[in-house]
Amino acid sequence: MARKLATADRVDRDALLGFVRPRHRATLVTRRRDGSPQMSPVSCGVDSQGRVVVSTYPQRAKVGNLRRDPAVSMVIHSDDWDGPYVQVDGTAEVIDAPESVEPLVEYFRSISGEHPDWDEYRAAMRTQNKSLIRVTIERWGPVAARRVPARAELTDAWARRREACPGQVSAPPGSRRDPGGAGLPADRPGPTTRLALGQGEC
Numbered sequence: 001m002a003r004k005l006a007t008a009d010r011v012d013r014d015a016l017l018g019f020v021r022p023r024h025r026a027t028l029v030t031r032r033r034d035g036s037p038q039m040s041p042v043s044c045g046v047d048s049q050g051r052v053v054v055s056t057y058p059q060r061a062k063v064g065n066l067r068r069d070p071a072v073s074m075v076i077h078s079d080d081w082d083g084p085y086v087q088v089d090g091t092a093e094v095i096d097a098p099e100s101v102e103p104l105v106e107y108f109r110s111i112s113g114e115h116p117d118w119d120e121y122r123a124a125m126r127t128q129n130k131s132l133i134r135v136t137i138e139r140w141g142p143v144a145a146r147r148v149p150a151r152a153e154l155t156d157a158w159a160r161r162r163e164a165c166p167g168q169v170s171a172p173p174g175s176r177r178d179p180g181g182a183g184l185p186a187d188r189p190g191p192t193t194r195l196a197l198g199q200g201e202c
Contacts (some may be wrong), residue, residue, distance in 0.1 A: 006146055007084070007145045008145075009144075013137075017050050019076075020044075020052065023076050023078055024045060024111050025076075026042050026044045026054075026076050027075045027077070028040045028042045028044075028072065029074065029075075030069070030092075031069050031071065032061075033068065038061055040060075040061075040062045043055070043111060044111075045106075045108075045109075045110030046110055047106050047110060047134070051135055053110065053134050054107075054132070055104060055130055055132060056094075056130070056132070057130060058094075058129065063094055066133065070091045070092045070093065072135055073089045074135065082145070082146055084144060084145040085143075085144060086140060086143045088135070088137045088139075089138060089139045090138040091135070093134050094133055095131060100125065101125050103134065104132055105118065105121065107132060108121065
């Protein structure tokens, strides 16, 4: 199996939007009154003008934050946790009902395609008093992908480190419990995993 390497690719705006359009999971970062970050998991789409759009309600904390300070950051995630992602920064506007209804139609279309009954959808948006957050992208980072070491790779590295550090590396990464009772899940890097990866001293 080919090794999966971490990557960070700089892209232009067209490539950025091509990356973001099929991805609908994001973390939206707004700022509270005291300047601390408020983070919200959201579903997002991209409208015809290349703006990132998010459906919401007017009483949500993120909406209040954006009305006060429209500066916003988002991390657009892939469906797979170890898939590529990108951070975008920009300025948001909040559109409330009834002006939000047609932009919400475009939002739905960008994520799910055609609705079986658009009149019903429009009526639901009015009844629910839905708002829309619309983010104009002003800058963005590289499209990045993390690299998660395979279990076999960790186990091989553990064996090498065990030889180099006798008595200090007792459980292979991924073991729930070593003979001495000190378990170490692979997804919780601790002293054993750090030693196995060559990140600690004997």
